[in-house]
């Protein structure tokens with residue numbers, strides 16, 4: 001399933017784009033972009049033809065987010081499946097305009113590791129600022145990255161995407177639509193101007209899977225609706241696995257240590273003091289830990305940016 005719009009699902013069957021509705025037998029099961037589905041009815045893709053989705057295949061991966069982990073109401077705690085069956089999460093961050101936000105990248109990394117999806121850091125607007133600050137912050141991680149700028153094309157990114165199903169996430173204005181248009185010239189995603197507030201203008205709306213014109217089956221899933229990655233559904237232990245540069249230290253923590261700044265004897269402080277990991281990574285981890293219990297949104301914190 002490649003797109004959904006007001007209860008109408010678009011499914012790719014060979015070269016045909018088939019419109020389908022949910023069949024009643026699906027019950028309350030959700031169908032999300034990336035799902036492999038079984039269709040019955042008119043699958044010709046002819047104008048006006050309508051098929052029905054009768055079954056959803058077992059998912060190989062599920063990328064989730066909580067709607068908003070600041071919101072402690074039931075609605076705010078609802079866990080949503082963003083995309084099914086992806087094998088790579090492309091975290092798109094601009095190096096300037098808007099400035100990179102490592103807090104957001106860290107959240108995405110947690111979501112990727114939690115879903116067992118490989119992360120790829122895609123740094124855009126390399127013509128405006130260098131990548132050293134961001135790459136320095138992740139120096140202890142084996143994090144693959146690509147740099148994109150207007151004049152050098154997107155060959156490195158295309159190579160990293162080929163043969164995979166990749167989800168693109170990023171704040172508004174980082175240049176995601178620009179990348180998608182260069183990778184899939186037919187996509188025609190709206191490119192907007194960054195607003196004076198640096199927040200970017202919300203120009204694109206619905207998630208969609210697009211096939212890249214390369215020789216292996218290759219998909220990118222653009223998720224313009226995903227503005228943040230609430231992690232309330234991720235356990236404290238899984239959260240720590242989003243910080244592979246810190247996780248090793250915790251074997252020396254006292255039993256029951258929750259690794260907060262208030263935990264006496266938490267081994268993470270000594271680990272960072274000894275120079276094994278960047279102190280800002282520990283602060284970021286503790287902010288995320290706190291955000292899950294309803295404390296102020298760490299993404300709003302100015303210390304979030306490098």
Ligand SMILES: Nc1nc2c(ncn2[C@@H]2O[C@H](COP(=O)(O)OP(=O)(O)OP(=O)(O)O)[C@@H](O)[C@H]2O)c(=O)[nH]1
Nearest residue numbers: 125149150172173174175176177178191192201203
């Ligand atoms: N200098 C520079 N500007 C870029 C680059 N890539 C994109 N831009 C500009 O950044 C602005 C935002 O680009 P978009 O592609 O619309 O960003 P987006 O992430 O899709 O934003 P939304 O559509 O709001 O989700 C546009 O004015 C682009 O022309 C780049 O590599 N360098």
Ligand SMILES: [Zn+2]
Nearest residue numbers: 253257259266
């Ligand atoms: Zn600890």
